[in-house]
Every structure is written in C-alpha cells, then in structure tokens.
Amino acid sequence: MQDSPLLYAMLLGLFSAASLPLGALLGVYWRPGDRAMAFFLAFGAGALLAALGVELVAESVAEGQVLSLTLGAVLGGLAFKGLNFLVNRRGGYLRKPSTAISYWKHKAAERFRSALSDLARAPVLSAFTPEQLALLLPHVLVRELPAGSTIYRPGDPAENLYVIERGGVDLLDAKAGRRAFAHLGPKGVFGRLSFITGMPRGTEAVTTEETRLLILPRGPFFDAVEEQPSLWESLAQRLKSDEVLTFLREREDMSQDRVLEWSAAAVAQVRAEGRFTPPLRSRPEPDDLVGELTRAQRTSFFSGLPEAELEAIAARLIPKSATAGHTFFHIGERGERLYLLRRGHVSLLDPQDPARRPTDVGPGQVFGRHSFFTGGQHTVTAVASQDCDVLVLRRKDFDDLILERPALGEALGTYLRGAGVADYLTKKQAIAPEQAAAWLDRAVQHVQRGQLFPTLTELKSEVGGHAGAAIAILLGVLLDGVPEALVIGAGTATGGAVSIALLGSIFISNFPEALSSAAGLREQGFKTARILGMWFALMLMTALVSGFGALTMQQAPEPAYALIEGFAAGAILTVVAETMLPEAYHRGGGIVGLSTLTGFLVAVLLSAAG
16 A cells, blocks of 8 residues: 555545544534533644654654754744634634634734724823823723614713724714714714713713724723823813813703812812712612512522622612603614613513514513523513613623622523523524524533623624635634645655554544534534535545645655655644644633643553554
C-alpha cells in the first residue's frame, strides 16, 4: 500500500477523520453535560499538543531544519487566522461556542474603537481627554433594537447615556400626549440631562427604525469623574448651567428656590468630592413590596423564592401609574419589562385568539411574564382598560440580580423547566420543538451557573442573519482539520510511515470537535440528516487534502518538508489555543488542566509504543 503514497495518504486521512461522523452522530442524539464536553475537548487538545511536539517539531529540530520549521509555523498560524476571519464573517463562527465567543468579542472590540469618536460628541463628555474616554470604553454596551422599541419611559431611573450609532430615535413628551418633540439620527446623543442630574426620566424614547445604540452606564461615568479631579470643575459648571436648571424646573416641576438650592449644594459637593447627591430619590422601600410579590398571580416564579431574593427584587421595582387606554407593550416588542398590577385592570389582546376576547388582568396579577423570562417578543398587546398602578421590573435589573444571586438563577432554571414555557416557545414563538428543547437546556445550564443566556430574540437574530451559515460552518470545521491532513499527506510522500501516535491524536481530537459542533448545530435547528451529511463530506474532504499533501511533497527536499510540518504545527497550535481549550474552559473550568494532561500523556505513550 505504501508503494502508492496518494492512495495510502487518502486511506490514512479517512481513518483519522472517521471520528468526525462518529462524534457528530453522538452529538445529534446525546447532549453531554458541560463537564463531559470539557473533558473530551481538553483531552483531544492535549493529544494534539503531544503529537505536535513529539511527531512534528522534534523531528525537524533533530534534523537541523529549525529555520524552515519556524517560517512554516508562522505562516501556518497567520494562514489559519486569515482564513478563520473570512469564514467567520459568513457565519462560520456558529460552528461551536468557542468560535462564537471569540467572534462576538472581536466585533465588540471593533465597535468600541468606533465608539470612542462617537462618545466624544456627547456634551457631558466634552471635557474628557481621549485617554479618559478610553477608560470608559470597557463599560460601554452595544445594543441593537428593532423599530418601535421603547428605550425608556417616564419614571424610569436615569442610569444610562445613549449615543445613536445607526438608526433613529424619537423623544416623546408624556405631558403632551406622547407627542414627538425631537427626532435624532446617527451620532445623536440623548438622555443626558436625566443622566447628569440623576432624576427619573421625564420623557419617552422610541426607535423609529432598526437602531444600534452605544450605552454608557451612569455608575462608571461618575466613578471616572471622581477619580479624575481635572474633570470636577467641568461637572460643576454643567450642574449650574441654564440647561440643567431649566430641565429641573420644567420637566421635574421643581420650584425656582429648590432648584437653586440644590444646584449650589451639588456644585459645592462636586468641587470638594467629585460627586453629588441627586435632587430626589423615589425608589420604593422593599419591605412594602415583598408581600405583593409572594401573592402575585399568573406566575409561580416569586412564590418559592427565599426572603433575601424577594427583598433584592423588590428594591429594583419601579412604581408607575397609567391612565385608561395606555398601551404597556405591543405585539412584536421585546419582553424587557415584567408588570405587577396593583390597581385597575389591563386587557391582553391576542389577534390569534379565534374568540377575539381579551384576557382580563386584575389587581395582584402579573403580565408579560413569558416574554420577560425568555427574552422573547410579546405575542399579545397589553392595554389599560382602567386607570392603573403597576410595579415594573426591568430585564436589565433582573439580569444584574441573576449574576449577583445564585439562588435566583436556580429558581429561574426551575421556572423555565415548567410553568408552560415549552408550550409558549412552540405555540406562541413558533420555534420547532427540538430547537425549543435545546434552547431551554442551554438557558437552564447558564442561569444555574449564575450566567446570562442568549435570549430568544438574540438567537433568532444571529441564526437568521447568516443565510449561508451551513456552508460557512462546513468550511470552518474543515479549516480546523486541514493542517492535520497535510501532515498525514506529507508523511506518506516518500513512502514513509505516519506514526500511530499522530494518527491516534488526530482521531481523538476530531471526536470532541465533531461532538461539540454537531450539538451546537442541533441547537441552531439543523436537521439530523444535514448534520451527518456535512460530517461525512468533511471526512471525504480530509482524505482529499491528505492526498493533495502526498502529491505536492513527493521528491520535496528536507527544508520543504520541514516547512510543511511547521506550517501544520503553527496552524494546529493556533486551533488548539483559540478554539479547543477556550471552549473546554468555558464549559468545564478547573477540569481542563488534568484532562489536557491526560490526553497529552496518552498520546506520548502511543508514540513510545509505536
């Protein structure tokens, strides 16, 4: 067989890649726990690292081909990075969590760099130097909203400053029947006066088209000001400006004397400490609201929570009033708020209901719950049928509590497993049962670890935004395996043998790669036949690449052979460092070290036995 290097290389390539369809088959029908997946990935990474060191690098170094090896390694790493970038732009990053995480972080970094110039346009940041603005960038959030999304409403806490990167926003005057008094386009800044003074919002902000916002939280801003005394005088001047004083008089209905009194005190405090006390603090006391949460109807979420968690939630509730006819949310809006009705009645209008009869919500009942807890879009419209008083819990505040309080994450995981959430996903959100089950598993695992999970809206947006994602994913996984296939082909080019250790390491590492990717594709809604077909195709393409390596390396001098081995080594090391180990650590944490060591030692023992 070794008399025909091409055929021999292709057969060895097929053998090394046979674990791809096997791993994919297992990934389709079995959803391993995070720690099990972390073990497989780290074990495979350790085996590859051993093969890289023992079979590739050591041999070329021993033959004195260090320069060719080094050049090849650099070229291999750069080639993988460049091709990986191109594939990810077409949706290939969806092939597994590690590449998705890396892609999203890179996109965020790009936006932050462009955000620097956009932030400088905000008047409240005009005194900041570029270096001081850079300190704020890690805290800047990027958010994309569809048309008609409500960013904030009257009475909301003034927690953020907003800069429009793309799209448009209307500012509505609640005192004038929600009349639009300003329209802002790209580079527009809004929410600045509430942001500076700390007063609750007096207006409403609504997107007029698909909009991307840069969001600067208030806390990090004032932390930065306090740590930079050079900014204190600028803040003091702004607090006593005519714009701020007029805002307090006209929007917040403060008397002239009260405005001047507060302004003088705030300016003196800023000049002495770099901070000041806002004019009013109107958040409700948690002790008054815990009982209302425990008695809330139409949801079981609050009833079993410990007292400490209930008090933490109560501290985040915002009391609001609405007149008859007020619309709390429309069909298609993202579920950003949960409402507990204290007084009055609310009608839930569902156009898909054959009876066309609105559902009545009375005092003590919760509405907007399923879309809130899943991050999906509302499937009904909620309208006040009488004058109402409500308590509002914002999704942002709820997410913060999940990160801070593990017991709350456990409770949310339990809630998502029951309470009709699965039926809501399939019947109301029109999600396939398999995809709904996969999303629920993923969401529960995240919240029970005290982590946030991708919302339904984000999931649909990411997958829907890449019509050619399947091809890109296929190319992405092939890209991960090309260096290994080239090594196999190069090893058979002159009729030589490819070591058992190298083949075993590649076989072992391919298995968790396919298992992880197939499970991820299953979560994205890909059909079983399509997933398995992709991995059988990958196995065949790996054989072809191995054959290509054998053909191109026949009669090649030793430096060229070392160059190819170095190229493969550089690419493999980049794959391990950027995809396999990050995903293993993301899933399993501390299990990664010993798992990697185990895979490394198994490959070394195979090499010694061979």
